Amino acid sequence: MYEKDFLKQLFHKIYTIRIFETECIKLYRQGLIRGYFHPYVGEEATAVGVCSALAEDDYIISTHRGHGHCIARGAQIDRMVAELLGKKTGYCSGLGGSMHIADVQAGNLGANGIVGGGIPIGVGAALGISIRKEKKVVAIFFSDGAANNGVFAESLNLAAIWNLPAIFLLENNHYAVSTPIEQSSRNQNLYERATGYGVHALAVDGNNVIEVFEQTKDARQMCIKGKGPVLIEAKTYRHGGHHVNDPGAYMPKDRLDYFKSKDPVTIAKKHLKEQGKMSESEIEKIEKEVETTMERAIDFAKESPELSFAEFNQMVMGY
Amino acid sequence: MTVKTKTKSSESDSSKRMLLYREALNEALKEEMKRDSTVFLMGEGIAERGGSYKVTVDLLKEFGPERVIDTPIAEASFVGAGVGAAITGMRPVVEILFIDFTLLTLDQVINQAAKYNFMTGGIGKVPLVLRTQGGVGNGLAAQHSQSLEAIFYHIPGLRVVMPSSPYDAKGLLKTAIRADDPVVFIEHKLLYMNEGHVPQDDYTIDFGKADIKRTGSDVTLVAWSNMVPKSLAAAEKLAQQGIDVEVVDPRTLNPLDKKTILDSVRKTEHVVIVQEAIRRGGIASDIASIIQQQAFDYLDAPIEIVAGINTPIPFNLNLEKLSVPQVNDIIEAVKRVL
Ligand SMILES: Cc1ncc(C[n+]2csc(CCOP(=O)(O)OP(=O)(O)O)c2C)c(N)n1
Ligand SMILES: [Mg+2]
Numbered sequence: 015m016y017e018k019d020f021l022k023q024l025f026h027k028i029y030t031i032r033i034f035e036t037e038c039i040k041l042y043r044q045g046l047i048r049g050y051f052h053p054y055v056g057e058e059a060t061a062v063g064v065c066s067a068l069a070e071d072d073y074i075i076s077t078h079r080g081h082g083h084c085i086a087r088g089a090q091i092d093r094m095v096a097e098l099l100g101k102k103t104g105y106c107s108g109l110g111g112s113m114h115i116a117d118v119q120a121g122n123l124g125a126n127g128i129v130g131g132g133i134p135i136g137v138g139a140a141l142g143i144s145i146r147k148e149k150k151v152v153a154i155f156f157s158d159g160a161a162n163n164g165v166f167a168e169s170l171n172l173a174a175i176w177n178l179p180a181i182f183l184l185e186n187n188h189y190a191v192s193t194p195i196e197q198s199s200r201n202q203n204l205y206e207r208a209t210g211y212g213v214h215a216l217a218v219d220g221n222n223v224i225e226v227f228e229q230t231k232d233a234r235q236m237c238i239k240g241k242g243p244v245l246i247e248a249k250t251y252r253h254g255g256h257h258v259n260d261p262g263a264y265m266p267k268d269r270l271d272y273f274k275s276k277d278p279v280t281i282a283k284k285h286l287k288e289q290g291k292m293s294e295s296e297i298e299k300i301e302k303e304v305e306t307t308m309e310r311a312i313d314f315a316k317e318s319p320e321l322s323f324a325e326f327n328q329m330v331m332g333y
Numbered sequence: 334m335t336v337k338t339k340t341k342s343s344e345s346d347s348s349k350r351m352l353l354y355r356e357a358l359n360e361a362l363k364e365e366m367k368r369d370s371t372v373f374l375m376g377e378g379i380a381e382r383g384g385s386y387k388v389t390v391d392l393l394k395e396f397g398p399e400r401v402i403d404t405p406i407a408e409a410s411f412v413g414a415g416v417g418a419a420i421t422g423m424r425p426v427v428e429i430l431f432i433d434f435t436l437l438t439l440d441q442v443i444n445q446a447a448k449y450n451f452m453t454g455g456i457g458k459v460p461l462v463l464r465t466q467g468g469v470g471n472g473l474a475a476q477h478s479q480s481l482e483a484i485f486y487h488i489p490g491l492r493v494v495m496p497s498s499p500y501d502a503k504g505l506l507k508t509a510i511r512a513d514d515p516v517v518f519i520e521h522k523l524l525y526m527n528e529g530h531v532p533q534d535d536y537t538i539d540f541g542k543a544d545i546k547r548t549g550s551d552v553t554l555v556a557w558s559n560m561v562p563k564s565l566a567a568a569e570k571l572a573q574q575g576i577d578v579e580v581v582d583p584r585t586l587n588p589l590d591k592k593t594i595l596d597s598v599r600k601t602e603h604v605v606i607v608q609e610a611i612r613r614g615g616i617a618s619d620i621a622s623i624i625q626q627q628a629f630d631y632l633d634a635p636i637e638i639v640a641g642i643n644t645p646i647p648f649n650l651n652l653e654k655l656s657v658p659q660v661n662d663i664i665e666a667v668k669r670v671l
Contacts, residue, residue, distance in 0.1 A: 162407050197403065
C-alpha cells in the first residue's frame with residue numbers, strides 16, 4: 015500500500031504534464047511558440063513513475079519529446095513556458111527551445127534534437143558515477159525509433175561490459191514519426207534485444223505510474239549494487255501525431271481508443287481514489303491548483319523579456 | 334522597372350509552367366526513376382508520408398515499395414547501404430531529412446564513398462546522391478538549422494550541389510542522379526515553397542556552370558541557395574538607388590565555376606560574397622582567396638563577405654534572424670565596397 019501523499023504527488027505531476035502540454039499546444043496554435051513541439055500527452059506515467067523512483071542527485075537524460083521528463087524531474091513550469099516562448103527567463107535563456115530544454119541543476123542533462131543523441135551521453139554520466147564510486151544512477155530516456163540507431167547497441171554494450179549504473183528507459187510509444195514499430199522491428203518486444211548483450215531487461219505498462227515506479231525502484235537498487243545496467247521497456251502510446259502539426263491520421267482508431275481507455279491521468283486518479291481514499295472534491299482541488307499554477311506560468315512567460323542581441327553576442331564572442 | 338529585364342526572364346515569365354521547388358525535385362526524381370530502373374530512393378518517412386518536405390509524394394504509388402524504401406532511424410547504415418548498392422550497379426538517392434543528421438553518416442560519406450573511386454585506382458564508381466536540406470527555418474534551433482556545406486566542400490571526391498530555384502533544382506538533381514560520383518545535394522528548407530518556371534522537358538544542368546541570376550555592372554554578388562533570393566531582393570533595392578548589381582549563383586560548389594565568377598569580377602571590379610553559413614572556415618573565404626589571387630588587379634576595393642555569426646543557431650526568433658545574413662546586411666556590404 016502507498017501513502018496518500020505519495021499517490022497525490024504522482025497524480026499532481028502527471029496532471030501537471032497533461033495541463034502543461036495542452037495549454038502550450040494552445041500557445042503554439044496562437045503562434046506564440048514556434049519550431050518543433052513534440053507533445054508527451056499519453057505517456058506521462060512513464061516519466062513520473064521513473065523520476066519518482068530516483069534520488070535527488072541521480073541524473074536523467076531526455077529526448078525531443080522531453081517536456082514530461084523535465085517536469086517529472088522537478089522543473090518549474092514557469093521557466094519551462096518561458097523557454098518555449100524563447101524568453102530570457104527560460105531554462106536555456108530562450109536559446110534552446112522545446113527540443114533542447116534542460117535543467118542541468120536538477121540533474122536533467124537535457125532534451126535532444128538528434129534521435130539517440132542522448133544515449134551515449136547518459137552512459138558517460140554513469141561512467142563518471144562509477145569512477146567516482148558514487149551511489150547514483152542515470153535514467154536514459156529514449157523511444158523505439160532511437161532503439162534502431164547504432165548508438166543504442168553500442169551504448170548498451172558499453173554499459174554492460176562496464177557494469178554501469180544506467181537505467182535504459184525505452185519508451186515504446188509504437189511510432190517513430192509515422193513509422194509503426196511493425197515496420198521497423200521484426201521483434202516488437204524491444205526489451206529482448208538487451209538480453210543478447212547480457213543486460214537484465216523487462217517490459218512494463220508505461221501508462222501505469224505505480225508499475226513504472228516499482229520496476230524503476232528495483233532497477234535502481236540493482237544499479238546501486240553494481241549489477242547494472244537495466245533496460246525497462248515502457249509500453250505506451252501518443253494521444254496524437256508526432257508533433258503539434260501532425261494530425262496523426264495514420265494511427266488506427268481502435269489502437270488509439272484502447273490506449274486512451276488506459277489514460278495515465280485516469281489510472282493515477284484511480285489509484286488516488288482506491289488506495290489513497292481521496293474524494294472526488296479533494297482531487298478536483300488538486301486539479302484546480304495545477305491549472306492556476308499553469309495560468310501564472312503563462313503570464314510569467316509572456317511578461318518576461320527576451321535575451322538582447324548584446325547579451326547574446328557577449329555569450330558567443332569566443333565561440 | 335529595370336528589374337524585369339535584369340532578372341533572368343526564363344525563370345520569372347509567368348506565362349510558362351510554374352512549379353514549386355519541392356515539386357520540381359519531385360518531377361526530377363519521377364522522370365529519372367522512369368528513365369532508369371536502377372534509380373531508387375531510401376529515407377525516413379519518404380514512402381507513404383512522402384517526406385517531411387513533401388519532395389517524394391506519390392512516388393511510392395508509382396514505383397512501389399521496392400524502389401521507394403522507408404528506413405528506420407539508422408542513418409549511418411542506410412547511407413552505407415546506399416554506397417554498397419551504388420558501387421554494385423544501382424543509383425540510389427538517399428534522403429537525410431536535415432543536414433544536421435548527415436553528421437551521423439560521415440564515415441560512409443567521407444571515408445568510404447568519397448574515396449572509393451580513388452582507392453580502387455579509378456575503377457570503382459559510386460553513383461550515389463545524398464539529398465539533404467539545411468539552413469535556418471523558423472525557430473528550429475541549434476540542431477536543425479545548420480549550414481554545413483563547407484564540410485563536404487572540403488572533401489575531395491564529393492560533388493556539392495546547392496540549387497536556389499525550382500528550375501535549377503530539377504536540372505541539377507537529374508544531373509546528380511546520372512553522375513558517377515557521390516553527390517551531396519543540399520536543398521534549403523525555406524526554398525521548398527518558392528515558385529518558378531520549370532520546363533516539362535527532360536533537361537539537365539551541367540555541374541560547374543554558374544548562372545548569372547541578374548546582370549549588372551557596378552558590383553558582383555556571389556551567392557548560393559537561399560542567399561540568392563535575398564541577394565536579388567537586395568539588388569532590387571539597390572537599383573532604386575542607382576546601383577547596378579550582378580548576382581552570380583555558382584549552383585554547384587564542387588565543381589566551382591571560377592571562370593564565370595572571375596569574369597564578372599573583372600567586369601564590375603567590386604565583389605561581395607554572401608553565405609548563410611558562419612564565416613569561419615567557410616566557402617566564401619575560399620572563393621575570396623581565388624578572386625584575390627586571380628583578379629587582384631581588377632579589384633577596386635577589398636572583397637566583402639556577408640556570413641552568419643559564429644554561433645550555433647539560437648531558438649529565439651529575433652536572435653535567429655540576427656544570426657544569419659538579411660537583405661539589409663547585403664545592401665550595407667555593397668555600399669561598403671563601392
Ligand atoms: C538522427 C536523427 N534522425 C532523424 C531525426 C528526425 N526525427 C525526429 S523525431 C523522429 C522520430 C523519433 O522516434 P522515436 O525515437 O520513437 O521517438 P518518439 O518521437 O516516438 O518519442 C525522427 C525520425 C532526428 N531528429 N535525428
Ligand atoms: Mg517512438
